[in-house]
Amino acid sequence: MVAITVPCTIDHIPRVKCPKGTANATVPTVDLSAPGAAAAVADACRAVGFFRATNHGVPAALADALEARAGAFFAMPLADKLEHASARPLGYGSKSIGSNGDVGWLEYLLLAVGSGSVQASSLPQSLRAALEEYTAAVREVGGRVLELMAEGLGLDRGALRRMVQVAGSDELVRVNHYPACPLASGVTGFGEHTDPQVVSVLRSNRTGGLQIMLRDGRWVPVAPDPTSLFINVGDSLQVLTNGRFRSVKHRVVAPDAGKHSRLSVIYFGGPAPSQRIGPLPELLRDGEQSLYRDFTWGEYKKAAYKTRLGDNRLAPFELP
Numbered sequence: 040m041v042a043i044t045v046p047c048t049i050d051h052i053p054r055v056k057c058p059k060g061t062a063n064a065t066v067p068t069v070d071l072s073a074p075g076a077a078a079a080v081a082d083a084c085r086a087v088g089f090f091r092a093t094n095h096g097v098p099a100a101l102a103d104a105l106e107a108r109a110g111a112f113f114a115m116p117l118a119d120k121l122e123h124a125s126a127r128p129l130g131y132g133s134k135s136i137g138s139n140g141d142v143g144w145l146e147y148l149l150l151a152v153g154s155g156s157v158q159a160s161s162l163p164q165s166l167r168a169a170l171e172e173y174t175a176a177v178r179e180v181g182g183r184v185l186e187l188m189a190e191g192l193g194l195d196r197g198a199l200r201r202m203v204q205v206a207g208s209d210e211l212v213r214v215n216h217y218p219a220c221p222l223a224s225g226v227t228g229f230g231e232h233t234d235p236q237v238v239s240v241l242r243s244n245r246t247g248g249l250q251i252m253l254r255d256g257r258w259v260p261v262a263p264d265p266t267s268l269f270i271n272v273g274d275s276l277q278v279l280t281n282g283r284f285r286s287v288k289h290r291v292v293a294p295d296a297g298k299h300s301r302l303s304v305i306y307f308g309g310p311a312p313s314q315r316i317g318p319l320p321e322l323l324r325d326g327e328q329s330l331y332r333d334f335t336w337g338e339y340k341k342a343a344y345k346t347r348l349g350d351n352r353l354a355p356f357e358l359p
């Protein structure tokens with residue numbers, strides 16, 4: 040096994056400017072079981088690219104079980120966790136994000152979950168089982184949200200879901216653990232970025248730290264709510280909708296000394312490598328120009344993994 044952790048001290052990790060964000064702006068909330076859910080989902084994706092989903096149907100017991108198992112995993116000695124560090128970018132990682140020098144005050148597990156099964160045989164069996172059960176449930180929410188998005192855009196119900204949840208699709212789960220940082224305040228946990236995929240579904244424990252950027256550039260703290268799921272529009276969905284939905288910039292500030300650690304679990308719905316990504320023809324109005332040149336998910340992912348976290352990864356694909 041190859042250890043993916045690079046030597047890194049607190050001095051390498053940037054502080055977040057204005058780490059508290061703008062506290063009075065609210066994050067849209069959508070009750071996924073309400074009659075007007077499709078329109079509300081589309082509104083939130085247009086305005087912010089992010090929303091809090093309630094009544095999502097994932098049993099609390101699944102998330103609690105995963106939280107307990109993941110907590111036990113991260114509590115193991117570093118040497119034991121490094122046993123699970125496989126080839127980049129998958130496996131266990133500490134402080135280093137991706138392979139281009141991004142660092143944050145966190146440790147994580149990043150796993151492929153194509154068709155819902157967790158591809159990480161070396162993990163403790165109980166953690167793997169909890170991940171699998173939770174992923175199956177949250178993947179279903181991701182699929183349902185994609186159906187609501189499609190409906191809200193006036194598309195065929197399956198138009199987006201079938202881009203992501205098919206044989207060979209590139210789905211990931213990431214478990215992020217942000218311990219309280221004893222050395223400084225306002226330390227970057229996960230630097231600002233957009234997600235490259237179509238959709239991301241996040242759940243966290245009671246510790247805050249996640250912030251999203253509004254269109255006007257203000258950073259807004261997302262109040263932690265373990266009973267809700269948080270949905271992100273990814274870069275690929277921005278392209279599929281020809282910019283109607285916008286991928287949301289987000290970041291995480293590590294907990295200050297004395298606070299509880301933050302644990303979050305994110306499902307990333309990405310297409311199969313050969314899937315063509317371009318504005319959906321059925322969405323384009325007469326005479327509407329495509330804002331992006333077409334690419335495949337494989338091509339986009341390869342390019343994305345060469346970038347730094349905060350880069351605008353869509354810029355090279357924008358048409359003049």
Ligand code: GA4
Nearest residue numbers: 128136137138141234235343344346347348
């Ligand atoms: C951001 C979203 C997901 O966490 C991720 C990240 C990936 C990684 O950690 O390996 C990347 C990052 C993410 C985008 C730019 C590249 C790749 C780190 C990085 C610097 C798993 C993903 O798919 O893209």
